[in-house]
Amino acid sequence: NKSEPGDFKSLRIMVAGADKCPDSLREGYLKKHGVTLLEGYGATETSPVISVNKFEFNRPGSTGKVIPGLKVKIENFETGEDCKTGEVGKILVKGDSVMKGYYEDPELTAEVLNDGWYNTGDMGYLDEDGYLWHSGRFKRFTKVGGEMVSLVKVENVLEKYLHEGVSCCVVELADEKKGSYIVATVSQEVNKTEILRKMMNDLPSIALPRQFVVIEQLPMMSSGKIDFRTVTRMVQEIMSDSESKQQE
Template identity: 80%
Template structure:
């Protein structure tokens, strides 16, 4: 029997787990003893109600004190002992924790939370064979956040967007397509979306607008 759990290296590493006695399919189980988990509202910072998705925050003796020789990164994820996992999730009414994706791979577009992974998966369906892609959020002070799709070679953007409209709302469609021949990769073999985001932001800044 497979029983799902949830954790992070920074939490040594388990946070919650399903057991034979207490389990709920689709959840990551109940939080372990001596560990505190709260679901924080994205905007207000207050605790979320049951089934309301927010940031997963963790506190307890198993949470790290910080990253070695990196106070800036530590300050980004630790505040008053609470570790910001970078993940989104929610509790149900019975206290089972559900994981809802990585917060860093979500974008707030027009007041709505859009999954960049979902947009990426839809885009991949319609790309020619052998074309890689990475979808990122770009911030624009005047026009707000918008989505940019990077692809490893030129594609028929009009045709692809037309097909994507069957699967996604208009706010989730990429506003721009950029060609980056060699998309940066991580050691795991996955595209490094953080580096891609920086590259795209620099390109947008150099163009002076998001048009």
């Protein structure tokens, strides 16, 4: 928002990684500056690139095609079987640029490496053209009513319907009957009814937030990402205080 047209006229290429790039950011750069923001994906353990979009093959929203010398497979997190095209599962990577192990930590190495395949801890899928789509960290998936739900996907949908300048973070809370339920935190008051009505077009009912909580200053990590663990604790405290007041 602070940049002006012409600020990036000498820029030849822009690649984003580390986290999912919001559609609004990617589209905003193209509209304001005429710059195509390409997304990539990787990890320190893979030296560090796994996949990347290029000008000659760019599928916005994906993290691109797997680079030469690497293999990627998508594994069902419950059965360990290979997933079908388009089916979300754990992202595993194998190749010469994948690490051999963590220094003097055989236990941690054994947790993430199996027959050369590195478990990234991320979820995603490969489409019919070989583009890799990142669906979020496995720890940011939750089971609601027996179905796996990506909190990152819920966030991405929610962001589409929030006014400019409103931040959000979607978290899970324990539920005795359904395993967990979803809470959306937002930095300003929003029209919950209107937003939920719009989100219903993109998500199944089990993935819709049950409640909205306003936290004006969402905590951030040094990386610039919202600290979802701290947000979760804050929401738990807010909900607990609310229940206590209702019982008084």
